[in-house]
Amino acid sequence: MQTVAAALDRLGELAASPTVARLASAFEAAGHELALVGGPVRDAFLGRPVNDLDFTTDATPDQILAIVKPIAEAHWDIGRAFGTIGAKIAGETVEITTYRADAYDGDSRKPEVVFGTSLEDDLTRRDFTVNALALRLPGLALVDPSGGIEDLIGTTLRTPAAPEQSFGDDPLRMLRAARFSAQLGFHVEDATRDAMTTLAAEIDRISAERVRDELSKLLLTDSPGGGIRLLVESGLAARVLPEVPALQLERDEHHRHKDVYEHSLTVLEQAIAYEKSRGVLDSPDLVMRLAALLHDIGKPATRRLEPGGAVSFYHHDVVGAKLARKRLRALRFDNDTVAAVARLIELHLRFFGYTDGAWTDSAVRRYVRDAGDQLERLHILARADVTTRNRRKADQLAFAYDDLEQRIAVLAEEEELAAVRPELDGAEIMRILDVKPGPVVGEAYRFLLELRLDEGPIGPDAATERLRAWWAQRESSPSG
Template identity: 60%
Template structure:
């Protein structure tokens, strides 16, 4: 197994000081999977003050923000390393905050870790492999299990249930039956965890390689009811095409298709959290807008409007950033707009509005709309994709002619104030918005046309 030269250097320093140093946790797991990163985790029998004495001259930088939990962080030649004294914590099982106690053995330290695949260590001076909980076998079998019983593990830290779903997504592992059973029994314990920590795990799950698997585990165990209740709620609604078991399954399919489009456009790009959230939640408004029509049909009128509001509320509750909340809710709001395009009936004005309303989200909106085409009728699916191809071609043509990325009125605020003899204020904004709407409807105007339209608008509104 390849281990960083930095680890060897550090091991020598600890051995010279009479201490043992172990590579531990996810660092060992990833090394065994052949993907060791430059961010490494270590554990040691040295106390935090002793660790500081050993690394202070060797490291490029040292920080002590986690020292009360026994962790010293360092950087060396661009790598980030964390060294934690053996832990033997106890938990009050009311919060997830441990009563920090330092341990005296690597075996005791590994017992308190979340999953057996993260409970392996390598003693770096001798390269001895330490695996008291058969983590290597679990890694080979791609199974997620806990060192202690899952009930003990999740009672100590309920966030581990979400971490289980996250690892299912990131690693493609299957949870052991006893882990799934404990998650079902204890799903309500997740309420002890702050929204910020839940959001972090959910984001990591969504940007993993297999997010559908992680989300299905959350729904099947009841975790989603506590974290993202609108997701299992979508199982109540049959979609309008009657082509899917329910809106929930349809949404998971759209998520997978959006990910495929991500990779198609740029195989090396980082996972797009905003697109993935929008794909998962684009039909979140359907249960609230479902109507059974005469003749056996089902409608979901304005579900994109209702959905955008629900998305905004839920993502705020999960403490997502304002930018993510705004972007995801706008994509959900716009995802049905294309279906009014028909066979190309939109005017150039409608195309301009589509582009302007999407703004910097346009490329994501393209992917979302294409991913949302999940009909099993191959001819219909191909026709929808061709129609969207035509829309994109029109957008490209109009953009080349008019610079759609920066649609602005043909007169700026200073010109408006000068022409109408207005001071800065709300009237200038009204005039500016009027000219922008005109620009969207008719395309670029000459300066003379814009001035004439402004004066006509001012006269009609008794201004100037």
């Protein structure tokens, strides 16, 4: 947290930038108010980078367009129905929104858009006091009607109005509380937290797309664990991502087992660390983080209490992949994300067989083939899934995975492992066997692929010879 004087100096520098200065001058000349609002002002006080420039004004969307058109390199009105006009000015992207005073009607999944006339009223309708800050332009007057500066100093999340009213106006704000608590490292004050618990069912009024976007933003923070805990403790997770609180399996004094919920949060934390340290994936990586959080959600459905105090979760990888696919589709995630997360969950246990005995080159090839373009994420998930406190066991697993990655690297260099395919294509198969397109070509292709995986590259001539031998045997067999 910077001092108020240092933050104001930083805001002054921002206001003097070509983009902000040009906008402020244009709105003043048109006789309209303009203020830098929300995140940029908050982040100036927190010493965080200011990435987005958001403004608010008393001008209507039509008036905003009329003001920005002469000074913008480009402009767009995709958010016009909600009072927002976007523009590119002096090389920077900005959003300018008419003062708002909207609310939910109690049943709708979308807010009724109502434009306001006062900056102070607009700010007191916002989600949290730390976001209800504005800098009037061009005069550089700080506006803080709800005590946001004090809450920044106290690292507190609190709603400007009564939390029941604020969350009633937009229940998505309850998810935003979890996200901001993780993103900023702030604590949610008691009355706000209590209202989240009391009003958790109101989140059902929010569209799946908006819930998805907010959950994604939470997972993409540097340390999402605290926000996830808040969602679970408030009861919100039970309504938007019920598979996570379900990981809090009932304890049995005779069947002790690892706390699956805590384990999953630890895996998420460790996956984020690997994601950053390995530097291969773009970070933050949403697919990686979803897979880490959800990798064990099949355990509650597959939990079995075995004789002698053991607990088993047979096939929880397959069950978990199905559950993840169903949940992510319900949240309207795109098909590629759904498929990638489900595949990672399905494969996350595969590595643990590596320590039971030496894998053949064929097994390593199949591991790479099955992972496909998710291999790097699978590397991270498998490593992050080791949360044992037994140092010897943890080191053994780490060394084993180091060895596996080294073998993959060697085979990849020798065999172009990332593009494993038969050494004869479909056209060549039809020519060699003198057959027409049909199921038999696919059968021959699969035979050659298995041969490639088992033995590595053997060359087109040897592959042709093996194909003919396979074909002869197939034709001579009773079922051929």
